[in-house]
Amino acid sequence: MGCCDVRSGRCKECEQTMKGARAAVELLERQKVDVMFGIPGGVLLPFYDELAQSDIRHILVRHEQCAAHMADGYARVSKRPGVCVATSGPGATNLVTGVATAFMDSSPIVALTGQVATGVLGNDAFQEADAFSLMMPITKHNFRITDPKDLAETVNKAFMIAMTGRYGPVHIDLPTDILTSDIAEEDLAKTVRVPKPKRNLSGLLDAIKLLESAERPTIMVGGGVAWSRAGGEITRLAEILMAPIVTTLMAKGSVPDNHPLVLGVCGMHGRQVANYALNNCDVLLAIGTRFSDRVTGKLSEFGAKTKVVHVDIDSSEIGKNVKGRVGLVGDAWTVVNALIAGLQKRKKKDTWIERMKALNKECSCDHDLRSDPIKPQKVIHELSNNLPDDAIVTTEVGQNQMWASHFYKCYGKRMFITSGGLGTMGFGFPAALGAKVARPGSVVVDIAGDGSLQMVSHEFATAVESGIPVVVCLLDNGWLGMVKQWQKHFYGSRYMATKFSGTPDFVKLAEAYGAEAIRVERHSEVAEAIKRASKCEVPILLDFIVDPEEDVLPMTPPGKRTSECIKGRCQWKGGA
Amino acid sequence: MEVLMLLVYDQPGVMQRVMGEFTRKRINVETIVVGKCEMPERARIVLSVENRERALNVIEHLRALQEVIEADIVAPDRHEAYAILLGKSGVCRVTGTVEEVEALIKKSQPQRYIEAMNAI
Numbered sequence: 304m305g306c307c308d309v310r311s312g313r314c315k316e317c318e319q320t321m322k323g324a325r326a327a328v329e330l331l332e333r334q335k336v337d338v339m340f341g342i343p344g345g346v347l348l349p350f351y352d353e354l355a356q357s358d359i360r361h362i363l364v365r366h367e368q369c370a371a372h373m374a375d376g377y378a379r380v381s382k383r384p385g386v387c388v389a390t391s392g393p394g395a396t397n398l399v400t401g402v403a404t405a406f407m408d409s410s411p412i413v414a415l416t417g418q419v420a421t422g423v424l425g426n427d428a429f430q431e432a433d434a435f436s437l438m439m440p441i442t443k444h445n446f447r448i449t450d451p452k453d454l455a456e457t458v459n460k461a462f463m464i465a466m467t468g469r470y471g472p473v474h475i476d477l478p479t480d481i482l483t484s485d486i487a488e489e490d491l492a493k494t495v496r497v498p499k500p501k502r503n504l505s506g507l508l509d510a511i512k513l514l515e516s517a518e519r520p521t522i523m524v525g526g527g528v529a530w531s532r533a534g535g536e537i538t539r540l541a542e543i544l545m546a547p548i549v550t551t552l553m554a555k556g557s558v559p560d561n562h563p564l565v566l567g568v569c570g571m572h573g574r575q576v577a578n579y580a581l582n583n584c585d586v587l588l589a590i591g592t593r594f595s596d597r598v599t600g601k602l603s604e605f606g607a608k609t610k611v612v613h614v615d616i617d618s619s620e621i622g623k624n625v626k627g628r629v630g631l632v633g634d635a636w637t638v639v640n641a642l643i644a645g646l647q648k649r650k651k652k653d654t655w656i657e658r659m660k661a662l663n664k665e666c667s668c669d670h671d672l673r674s675d676p677i678k679p680q681k682v683i684h685e686l687s688n689n690l691p692d693d694a695i696v697t698t699e700v701g702q703n704q705m706w707a708s709h710f711y712k713c714y715g716k717r718m719f720i721t722s723g724g725l726g727t728m729g730f731g732f733p734a735a736l737g738a739k740v741a742r743p744g745s746v747v748v749d750i751a752g753d754g755s756l757q758m759v760s761h762e763f764a765t766a767v768e769s770g771i772p773v774v775v776c777l778l779d780n781g782w783l784g785m786v787k788q789w790q791k792h793f794y795g796s797r798y799m800a801t802k803f804s805g806t807p808d809f810v811k812l813a814e815a816y817g818a819e820a821i822r823v824e825r826h827s828e829v830a831e832a833i834k835r836a837s838k839c840e841v842p843i844l845l846d847f848i849v850d851p852e853e854d855v856l857p858m859t860p861p862g863k864r865t866s867e868c869i870k871g872r873c874q875w876k877g878g879a
Numbered sequence: 880m881e882v883l884m885l886l887v888y889d890q891p892g893v894m895q896r897v898m899g900e901f902t903r904k905r906i907n908v909e910t911i912v913v914g915k916c917e918m919p920e921r922a923r924i925v926l927s928v929e930n931r932e933r934a935l936n937v938i939e940h941l942r943a944l945q946e947v948i949e950a951d952i953v954a955p956d957r958h959e960a961y962a963i964l965l966g967k968s969g970v971c972r973v974t975g976t977v978e979e980v981e982a983l984i985k986k987s988q989p990q991r992y993i994e995a996m997n998a999i
Contacts, residue, residue, distance in 0.1 A: 435892065440899050444945040447892070464945060619939035 320485040323451050324349035327415075327482065328357045329491075330458040336386050338362060338377065338740055340370040344390020345430060346417035346479035362740065362769050365761040367394050369733035371401020371472075372759075374412040376737025378405075379720050380695060382530070384465045385737060388415040392430030395437065395476075400727060403441040405472040407724025408553060409526060411465035412472045414438070420480040421449050435476045443471030451484040456493040463495050469617040470530055501618065503632035504641060510612045510629045511645040513586050517610075519655040520546040521584035523569070524635075526553030526723065527591015527616060531635035534558045537590065538565075540643050544588075545656040547663075549577040551592050552708050553723040559714035564656070566663055570598040571859050572705040575875035576666035578865045580659055581605075582879060588642075590614040591635045594624035595724070600859050614638045662877045668710075668856075669872045676850040677826050679703070679778045683710040685830045686748065686776065690837060692716055694746045695738045699731040699755030702784035705855040707750045716745075729758035735773040736766055746837045748774040753806060754783040760809075763816035766842035774836040775813075775844045780851040781806055788854045792869060813844035820844040880909065880977070881934035882927045882953040882996050888946045889915070889922040897924060897947070900940045906933045910995040921948070927996040953998040960996055964989035 338360040343351045364370045367389040374385030389398045395416040405412045419428040435447040461473040534557040541564045549569040569577035599605035614631045621630035670680045692715035698704040713719045722730035735749040787801040813820035823832045836843045856871025866879035911926040941950040960980035964971040966989040
């Protein structure tokens with residue numbers, strides 16, 4: 304250490320080596336990381352000491368799970384990797400839920416965890432957990448660095464893997480002695496080769512033939528389209544094919560909800576017209592979707608009469624759930640453009656699309672938007688009407704999420720961010736914070752339920768402390784609403800562990816953290832509260848006391864056909 | 880029996896990652912052979928599963944792993960088996976086609992034996 308300046312991490316005399324911690328920070332800077340979300344800890348002290356010298360903004364969260372959700376929200380908005388950091392042991396285990404959430408929704412985050420020194424790895428040292436093994440099944444790839452020489456290559460690889468092919472989270476486990484060891488300049492210069500994207504378009508002609516001869520073509524878009532930003536191309540393709548577009552939950556917002564060919568979200572709580580199109584089309588062009596059970600219902604019934612063209616960037620998705628007649632491997636943007644080029648000659652048969660457009664107009668729900676207690680649908684309706692055209696909406700998981708997906712109109716530059724795959728309650732609030740950091744100019748609204756918010760309400764501290772003014776739009780019904788709804792419909796209304804009798808006063812709670820808060824109990828006050836909140840310059844909670852008796856309907860019970868749908872106030876008469 | 884052959888990076892954690900895909904898909908691996916190969920820092924994994932449906936179910940997922948360089952289903956004419964038998968006359972090592980090895984095991988009725996699939 305004699306010749307080395309501890310503060311800068313660089314060796315003054317030789318200038319040939321650098322401390323691992325300094326190198327890690329520089330590598331992140333080279334990856335153009337401008338913000339990271341995390342909590343420090345013992346083994347990470349050398350890293351945080353260097354981070355203090357860096358321009359990278361560090362946002363101190365209150366629970367590591369939320370650091371991962373924030374990185375996830377940041378990634379979904381910026382389409383760049385979000386970075387989160389947690390210490391060894393409990394830090395790493397807390398991060399797991401957030402990383403798994405990102406994995407299920409193919410979100411590119413880079414998760415760093417500290418680790419005990421390599422010399423004591425496996426000896427049950429203080430705050431040791433085998434984070435490398437824990438993260439393995441819930442990441443696209445993960446690393447444990449055991450040689451300082453590998454640091455640069457590993458960090459560069461992590462960012463490359465997160466953002467190539469199908470995006471996904473990458474985890475790096477970083478033992479503390481790597482952070483304090485010397486790394487030679489030449490080892491820091493190691494870069495990685497970006498592999499060519501995997502494509503297999505050998506089925507393209509078959510796909511074009513199928514689509515050209517289709518009587519009732521339908522396009523189904525999934526999360527891959529949102530990541531690939533292929534929405535514009537897909538609406539063009541739909542216009543050429545005269546085909547309606549249905550979206551999965553993950554694709555909401557990737558094509559504009561106000562486009563005449565877009566029928567909205569399909570699936571268990573989807574719009575009936577979207578499910579009708581899925582069930583009655585003869586050729587289904589499915590793009591960037593993995594046919595989740597929440598979309599298909601009974602898998603053996605799904606697409607039984609339909610020829611499927613399945614486009615996905617991940618070859619392992621083709622034929623995983625629905626045996627695709629034709630599979631095309633490639634990113635949505637590229638494949639859709641190839642299809643557009645090949646399909647110019649199609650004869651337009653407009654009877655199908657005219658019927659779908661007519662049915663789309665009829666597909667509505669008769670909710671009383673002027674009743675008290677406030678119907679949750681009223682809140683979503685007013686959000687649709689009053690949020691700016693570039694607003695970002697995130698959701699928690701449960702009834703709030705399904706009302707939002709069914710009734711919120713996402714178009715223009717609006718975005719819709721939700722935990723579709725893992726269904727993580729508590730995702731929406733931290734994801735909103737990450738989204739706001741990525742796009743500070745936009746109004747960011749978390750549509751929350753009282754169950755979900757209580758899992759992450761401590762992040763009001765982060766929002767206030769770091770000055771991240773998001774709007775939490777709480778649909779407060781005092782229940783774990785979605786579970787209650789299932790108990791009501793499928794378990795003889797035997798409510799077990801779904802009613803909260805000790806809920807805090809959310810207005811006081813938010814205010815205690817230094818946020819603003821308004822309680823809204825009358826339908827006439829909903830629009831005004833939303834308008835006020837979208838101009839608010841500090842984090843704000845809108846506590847909407849909503850009707851606890853309201854269910855999310857229509858609903859196709861799990862594993863059932865669309866014809867067995869529970870309709871509620873849905874006025875659909877178009878058949879199944 | 881279907882035989883899969885993988886070329887992988889030879890580093891800690893690879894087996895766990897590969898086996899993780901089988902665990903997730905609820906596929907039992909019948910036999911497994913891992914060894915060094917002609918390339919430095921690479922290893923070959925040869926493993927067998929019960930039927931073709933299972934092999935097809937998992938192969939694309941194996942190919943998607945970062946540490947897997949190649950993954951293929953091996954044609955039956957390239958399947959080999961080997962076994963070590965312990966009988967009254969001591970240890971006996973057997974290699975050959977699957978039929979040959981299994982016939983010998985059946986015939987010699989060893990006290991203990993281990994058999995695995997291999998291929999090249």
